Amino acid sequence: QVQLVQSGAEVKEPGASVKVSCSASGYTFTDYSIHWLRQAPGQGLEWMGWIFTSSGGTNYAQKFRGRVTMTLHTSISTAYMELTRLISDDTAVYYCARESSPGLNAAYWGQGTLVTVSA
Amino acid sequence: QSALTQPRSVSGSPGQSVTISCTGTSSDVGGYNYVSWYQQHPGKVPKLMVYDVSERPSGVPDRFSGSKSGNTASLTISGLQAEDDADYYCCSYTGSSYVFGAGTKVTVL
Numbered sequence: 001q002v003q004l005v006q007s008g009a010e011v012k013e014p015g016a017s018v019k020v021s022c023s024a025s026g027y028t029f030t031d032y033s034i035h036w037l038r039q040a041p042g043q044g045l046e047w048m049g050w051i052f053t054s055s056g057g058t059n060y061a062q063k064f065r066g067r068v069t070m071t072l073h074t075s076i077s078t079a080y081m082e083l084t085r086l087i088s089d090d091t092a093v094y095y096c097a098r099e100s101s102p103g104l105n106a107a108y109w110g111q112g113t114l115v116t117v118s119a
Numbered sequence: 120q121s122a123l124t125q126p127r128s129v130s131g132s133p134g135q136s137v138t139i140s141c142t143g144t145s146s147d148v149g150g151y152n153y154v155s156w157y158q159q160h161p162g163k164v165p166k167l168m169v170y171d172v173s174e175r176p177s178g179v180p181d182r183f184s185g186s187k188s189g190n191t192a193s194l195t196i197s198g199l200q201a202e203d204d205a206d207y208y209c210c211s212y213t214g215s216s217y218v219f220g221a222g223t224k225v226t227v228l
Contacts (some may be wrong), residue, residue: 046219100214101170104210
């Protein structure tokens, strides 16, 4: 069965960076793109970007360009999302999600990783 | 890219139907048939309910249906059940990115 397992919760100080991992299993990793999204406490979903697992190509939301980097380690079927220069507004649950077809048709999600930015 | 516009809340009694609207522009909802809807219960991971405007993933009850007219997409829940009480988010492709609505709280009375 398809599974996406994310790394554990993180607490970071303002200005620091965080790197969240998303380990995939149950399918051929390079067949489907991975999206990254986040949800601040009590707020809605926000799309951050996606990475083409077949090529490593990326497309980031305008809001995060310059601060976010999405990468792969295909040999271990893992995707990573690194966010730099953290501020308190970056406190959120970060999700990876697997696209099944174009259009953010994301039936499979990771469990979420809580990132808390606090001094 | 501005967020899609959804009503903050809708409600209905068990067995009734409710419809959630999702209004965008010709650059997102109106321009592409890549509108999806997600259900989220408190503290849980979002669940895909509809994709490509009106397609249902395997396992999603046919009580959930999606449609689109112009720049507005809609999710209709027919025969409301207690477990449908949740937040619902619409999402649209914009040509280069994706944008979500702020979410609609569906309350089953």
